Amino acid sequence: MRGFFGSVFRGGGSGKEDTRYGIVDQMWADFFGGFATSKTGISVNWKSALSVTTVLACCRVRADGLATVPWKIYQRTEKSVNGKTVVDRKEARDLPLYDLLATAPNEWMTSLEFRETQSFHVDLGGNAYAFLNKVRGEIVEMILLDPGRVKGKTNPDYSRVYTLTGLDGSTQTVSSDVIWHVKGPSWDTIEGLNIVRYAAEAIGLALATEESHARFHRNGARPSGVLSADGSIGEPGLIKLAAWVRRHFGGAENTGKIMVVDRGAKFTPVSMTGVDSQHIETRKFQVERICEVLRVMPIMIGFSGDKNATFASAEQMFIAHLVHCVRPIHRRFGGSADLFLLKKEQRQQGFYTGFVDADFLSPAIKDKGEYNQKALGNSSAGWVTPNEVRAWDELPPITGGDRLYVPANMVALDETGKPILLTPPAGPTQTTPSGE
Structure with missing residues (x-):
């Protein structure tokens, strides 16, 4: 199976017809569908979205909630004691899949790194794909795939196949039993929604305001005040006056000194304008909008806005984050693992995956x-x-x-x-x- 998987990325394409899903078609797909142009004129995709600090922070918080708690496989058993059914549960450490989930899914990634990347794929692309390397029907390795190089197809009988595109443009079509597909919120129940595309306006406006603010500081001139005098001073006089002001009133040690000048000179401080204030408010507003899309409490990324949270209210916000953000993520990935990683007969025998949610109380x-x-x-x-x-x-x-x-x-x-x-x-x- 390793040789089969390697052929996907070493030019193992099996025919001319398959190459239609290669690099050229992928380029056009990205050109028309992979990027969403917002009304600000900025193209939004997963890479540009991550350059927005709010998106990056929210994705990291969500990934930490998924990847930093233990993930184990359990077996639920029942036995009869004095005519009553007693339910018992134990860790299924004998299953080879246990170590793949809990420790290392492959030779170069830890379980934390694997799940962290999966979370980023689901949040920013709607789908996460992993190739299941099987030997005699048992999973011995799980390898994450770039979502942009996986194309799913549903057959008339509702079976699924996936076309994998290698770095050289070669392709290989595989059945769904060797692909672990974790999808985010979905409309057609087959593919996850591309949240970045649907939130392109909020992310695009955040990119636009950040870019305009950066250009302002690069190109704009914003002095702390204006010193004006009667009559013409000339350029040599301006240079001497500026040097005199810096020498006598520049630096923290000269704070509070009284400025005495002649020729009717006046100092007028420059304060923040209404446009500047509105610009900052827009950036704050976009932080909250992006947090809403990714279902992350703003306090979890260090943003409290204009609200001063007390210890009690902050504690309730942390609990709300665990209940409304982290727990749904655990249920999504846990249910997907039960469906795609465990066999039907194993589920019937009481095997299931579970996150140790109590670890958050540590x-x-x-x-x-x-x-x-x-x-x-x-x-x-x-x-x-x-x-x-x-x-x-x-x-x-x-x-x-x-x-x-x-x-x-x-x-x-x-x-x-x-x-x-x-x-x-x-x-x-x-x-x-x-x-x-």
Whole structure:
């Protein structure tokens, strides 16, 4: 399979008809569809969009939310205990796919790097593609592909094939069982929407305002004030006056000095104009618009606007970011991995992928401690065992740590859910004389 994949990029095209999807056609596709020209006249694509700091910051925040938490494969099992069904879960470390997801999908990328790039592809192009190198039907390697070099096609029977274009223009068409396709929000359920293209106006205006601001500072002259005098001074006099002003009033050590000049000279400070103020407000407005498109709280990229967030409100914003931004990303990638990476019979056996969302609580020791106490049964019936809590921090299990507890002095529950009561030690029974 490695040789097959390598032929895609070494000129393994299989016919003249396939070359119609080569570099020339790709160039025209990019010319007409790959770039969106905004009303500002600026062409917007993934590369120009990343030059907008807001887009770059939002994509990095989203990628961090996907890539910096552990991603594991679990197996859910059921067993009958005293006539009741008990659900159990364990990590499926024996599956070769476990190491590919959790550690290294290929020889040159870590799991974090792989998912980080996937996130950028989905956010800026709508689709992320990975080639699944299989040996005897088992995935042994996952290789990310440039979305611009992958062209999907749906057959009349709704089966999918993908045409991969190599660097030399050669092509190879492969079936969908060797492609992991993660798509963003979709209209036709087949391809993800190109968010950059649909947000071209917001991104284009941000590019235009940034460019105009840069040109202003490069070409414009904005003194701090104007010193005018009666009569003509001449160029030699202007040079001497400018040197005199710099020597006596320039620098922090001369701040606050009183300027005494002759010939009726007057100093008029130059303040910010309304146009300048509106220009800055436009740039702030575009930051918020781009954050809306990428579903990132502005505070997550260090932008608070005119709102002074308190610690309590900032904490709620972080929680909102986890709920409304990070969790949907986890569900999107987790569901896609279950569908494309796990076999149907494996899913039927209870295998599934899962992100360790509780890892987000690691930096907040106080919140983490309170959550663990409640989960163990500090104020109500516990829903996790001590060993499960220890597993969150990669700690080894302890003896007797697989039981649930209720808050009646932390009594352990047996497999049927009944409290395990301690039996008093056997001994002689003392009786009280009837006369006493």
